Amino acid sequence: MKRLLRKKGKPNPPSVVALDGPWSHERVYARGMRFHVATTGDPTAPLIVLLHGAFGGWFDWREVMRPLADAGYRVAAVDMRGYGMSDKPPREYELRYAVGDISDVIDSLGDSGAIVIGSGTGGAVAWTLAANYPQCVNALVSVSASHPTEMNRVIAARFWQHTVPLTRGITVRLPSRLSPDPVDFARLDLAANTATPFHRTSRFSEYLELRTQAARIDNTGPAMMRNARLEMAQLPPKWVSTRVGSPVLWLSEDNGTWRALATRNSRRTDGPWVRATVPGTKNLPHIEDPGAFTRIVTDFLRDLT
Secondary structure (H helix, E strand, C coil): CCCCCCCCCCCECHHHHCCCCCCEEEEEEECCEEEEEEEECCCCCCEEEEECCCCCCHHHHHHHHHHHHHCCCEEEEECCCCCCCCCCCCCCCCHHHHHHHHHHHHHHCCCCCEEEEEECHHHHHHHHHHHHCHHHEEEEEEECCCCHHHHHHHHHHCHHHCHHHHHHHHHCCCCCCCCCCHHHHHHHHHHHCCCHHHHHCHHHHHHHHHHHHHHCECCHHHHHHHHHHHHHCCCCHHHCCCCECCCEEEECCCCHHHHHHHHHHHCCECCCEEEECCCCCCCCHHHHCHHHHHHHHHHHHHHHC
């Protein structure tokens, strides 16, 4: 991995996340913009699209990309609008644009549909995509993520049990002069969403450095704060009740918060539903234990065939 050491306060170029590895860095066009996609695997194999959370980037998936490709898939990790080497328009960061972006990225990659794996806010986009563009999603893997409507309903019902997402949702909506530095948010987010034993590893330090330097890419900080709002986004009325027909793998911690969300999200699905946990991890199992994460995902996909 390239060393990512740059002077604090100086914006980074997008190339700071052009990491070397068993993948290719590509640009695909969607909705009049260029999106960076790191790809690996047989171009003729079924497509897996990986969507990162608000304070990460395509590189969050770097340790699961090659194993997924070796399991027989074409894998594409996307830098979402405003991130990394993707374009950074000044506006249009609402959920409907994010969903449209990924729908068009899948089309640009030449596939009629994909297995979509989304973490955090990337998972909120994946849920909404699966419900409203069913032709794009052959299977959904939700990684510590929820359909935004179900997230809002669970918080409204027992807000005192969901202070973390509620506080985060309020904080990222503050005026920029009052909100935390996105670089600090990126650091805190990694620590808050991973288990304590992981914090003592060199890999935690590597991901912390990656996220810190990615947050310092010019114009990415504001995009991160806007993307973070997608977790609790208000959907267009016609999208509120749409359902997911594709198979769903729900990956999360096994605690009261995630059990309540799992129950609500399962009621929104019409296809096969599988719920699993990655032991010893918190909310970023693909970072904390990429081997166990890959095994659970590939077992789920194998059982669908």
